[in-house]
Amino acid sequence: MIISASYKTDIPCFYGNWFMNRLKEGFCIIKDAFTRKAKRVSLKQEDVDGIFFWTKDLSNFIDKFKEIRNMGYNFIVHHTIIKYPKEIELMRVDLESCIENLKLISEEFGNRVPVWRYDPIVFSSITDYDYHLRNFEFLSKKLEGITDEVIISFMQLYKKTERNLNLSSKKYNF
Numbered sequence: 084m085i086i087s088a089s090y091k092t093d094i095p096c097f098y099g100n101w102f103m104n105r106l107k108e109g110f111c112i113i114k115d116a117f118t119r120k121a122k123r124v125s126l127k128q129e130d131v132d133g134i135f136f137w138t139k140d141l142s143n144f145i146d147k148f149k150e151i152r153n154m155g156y157n158f159i160v161h162h163t164i165i166k167y168p169k170e171i172e173l174m175r176v177d178l179e180s181c182i183e184n185l186k187l188i189s190e191e192f193g194n195r196v197p198v199w200r201y202d203p204i205v206f207s208s209i210t211d212y213d214y215h216l217r218n219f220e221f222l223s224k225k226l227e228g229i230t231d232e233v234i235i236s237f238m239q240l241y242k243k244t245e246r247n248l249n250l251s252s253k254k255y256n257f
Contacts, residue, residue, distance in 0.1 A: 084125075085131075085133050085135055085195040086124075086126065086133070086134045087135045088102060088135065088136050089137060089206060093137065093140065094138075095136050095141055095143065095164045096138055096141075096144065099144040099147055101144050103150070103151075105126055105206075106126050106151065106154060106156070108126075109124075109126050110123055110124060110125055111123075111124050112124075131156060132157065133157040133159065134151070134158040134159075135161065136160045136161065138160050140164070141160070141162065141181070141185070142176075142184060145184050145187060148160075148188060150223060159195075159197075159198060160188055160197050161184075161234070162181065162198070162199060162200060163202065164182070164200070164201070164222060165200075165201055165202070165204075165222075166218055166221075168256060171205055171207065178225075182226065182229070185226070185230065188220070189228075189229045194229060195231060195232075198233075200233070201222065201232070201235045202234060202235055202236040203239070204237045205248075206238075207252070207257050208257045
């Protein structure tokens with residue numbers, strides 16, 4: 084079984100201690116995506132083939148990876164690094180600390196463990212095609228040798244996303 088930790092919630096950034104406690108206890112309780120009922124999921128090392136971490140900020144969790152590996156778990160780290168202007172992304176993480184943390188993961192566990200995510204790509208009046216070309220090239224040079232993989236995707240315009248983007252565009256005039 085592969086554990087996704089977590090596409091919807093940045094567990095390494097916000098819930099790292101909770102996650103480590105769950106690994107030590109050997110289980111967690113989740114809501115089933117379809118039935119919405121509570122479901123117990125084994126986190127015992129012998130039941131887990133790997134852990135798939137999703138994050139924008141490793142700084143609160145960087146010291147936990149050695150412990151996770153020492154517990155016998157395999158893992159990969161998908162780290163979103165895109166460097167949007169504040170008008171698009173208010174809660175930005177310091178770029179240099181993101182790169183440094185990803186480099187630490189790469190040096191300790193190899194460059195196949197960290198995966199760079201350049202997503203979601205948002206086209207706007209301030210993040211047009213040329214912006215993304217320059218930004219991607221800049222980040223590619225910074226991340227060269229740290230990871231051997233990059234994933235890109237374009238923004239999916241869900242109702243909530245569209246509403247929030249419209250509110251931001253009015254507030255910040257883009």
